[in-house]
Amino acid sequence: MKADIYYFTGTGNSLAVAKDIAKEVDGELISIPYVIGKDTIKTSAKVIIIIFPVYYWGVPLIIERFIKKIENLNNKNIYAIATHGGGPGVVINIFEKMIEGCSGKLAAGFTVNMPGNYVVRYGAFSEEKQKELFEKWGDKVKVIAEYIKDNKRGKKENSNMIVNLLISNLIHNYSVKHMSKVEKNFWVDEKCNKCGICKRICPVSNIDLNSGNPVWNSKCEQCFACLQWCPQEAIQYGKKTPMHKRYHHPNVDISDILNQAKK
Numbered sequence: 646m647k648a649d650i651y652y653f654t655g656t657g658n659s660l661a662v663a664k665d666i667a668k669e670v671d672g673e674l675i676s677i678p679y680v681i682g683k684d685t686i687k688t689s690a691k692v693i694i695i696i697f698p699v700y701y702w703g704v705p706l707i708i709e710r711f712i713k714k715i716e717n718l719n720n721k722n723i724y725a726i727a728t729h730g731g732g733p734g735v736v737i738n739i740f741e742k743m744i745e746g747c748s749g750k751l752a753a754g755f756t757v758n759m760p761g762n763y764v765v766r767y768g769a770f771s772e773e774k775q776k777e778l779f780e781k782w783g784d785k786v787k788v789i790a791e792y793i794k795d796n797k798r799g800k801k802e803n804s805n806m807i808v809n810l811l812i813s814n815l816i817h818n819y820s821v822k823h824m825s826k827v828e829k830n831f832w833v834d835e836k837c838n839k840c841g842i843c844k845r846i847c848p849v850s851n852i853d854l855n856s857g858n859p860v861w862n863s864k865c866e867q868c869f870a871c872l873q874w875c876p877q878e879a880i881q882y883g884k885k886t887p888m889h890k891r892y893h894h895p896n897v898d899i900s901d902i903l904n905q906a907k908k
């Protein structure tokens with residue numbers, strides 16, 4: 646079985662999961678921001694594994710665009726793995742509907758609890774908490790990989806609560822609608838040394854440099870890669886991020902994230 650393993654990540658959790666899956670399943674790792682520029686995404690692989698973070702109880706916008714570009718979704722075995730910071734809501738249900746909207750069928754969908762990276766609200770989780778989550782993933786990766794290798798179908802890791810379904814859809818739709826508008830909250834402090842990494846790292850090419858300083862161009866999709874990976878920790882968002890410790894997955898480094906965004 647040869648699989649295509651597509652990933653999108655802001656702080657490395659989803660890439661770390663993708664790398665671990667690739668060690669267990671015979672497959673090729675492919676960056677979604679890299680292929681998204683094509684008119685259509687062609688693949689001869691029968692098995693497609695799509696790995697992404699949960700944003701506002703839902704699916705990142707780039708994933709929605711990506712799915713619409715894959716050719717012949719109807720004859721693929723599609724698996725989803727969504728990484729989250731403790732509240733996945735009904736992300737697999739939402740993702741499944743998107744796949745069905747493109748004439749595909751989701752074989753199975755899994756959620757993986759990783760350290761949260763919503764830096765607007767909180768800083769990096771403690772080392773102990775991170776270790777605990779990584780250890781749990783170490784057990785779960787084998788289970789998911791076996792499931793995929795056996796070509797099994799049917800498992801959908803959704804929350805059962807109807808209220809969760811309602812709230813998550815409402816909040817997700819509201820957040821998506823306002824996503825690009827809230828980017829006016831970005832600012833840069835005096836630590837910026839004009840290295841330009843933020844421009845290169847943005848997966849949707851939303852950052853330009855003006856006399857070396859970053860400017861955001863109204864199409865932010867809120868991955869926070871620019872803020873989390875700025876080597877000087879000079880990028881801020883709103884009032885609280887100066888107090889929040891930055892987070893990246895320990896098995897992913899800045900070159901991985903720069904490669905993800907390379908066009």
Ligand SMILES: Cc1cc2nc3c(=O)[nH]c(=O)nc-3n(C[C@H](O)[C@H](O)[C@H](O)COP(=O)(O)O)c2cc1C
Pocket residue numbers: 653654655656657658659660697698699700701702703728729730731732733734759760761762763764867868869894
């Ligand atoms: C804009 C944004 C929204 C998020 N919303 C949720 C959420 O609704 N539920 C949740 O559990 N985690 C949420 N998170 C946390 C991420 O889903 C989680 O940390 C994920 O593993 C990050 O993956 P990455 O490192 O591959 O970017 C959010 C993070 C961001 C940046």
Ligand code: SF4
Pocket residue numbers: 833836837838839840841842843844857858859874875876877878879880
């Ligand atoms: S990555 Fe940070 S230090 Fe480099 S240009 Fe951007 S804001 Fe400035």
Ligand code: SF4
Pocket residue numbers: 846847848849850851852861864865866867868869870871872
């Ligand atoms: S501007 Fe920053 S937060 Fe927005 S999409 Fe680009 S890297 Fe992500």
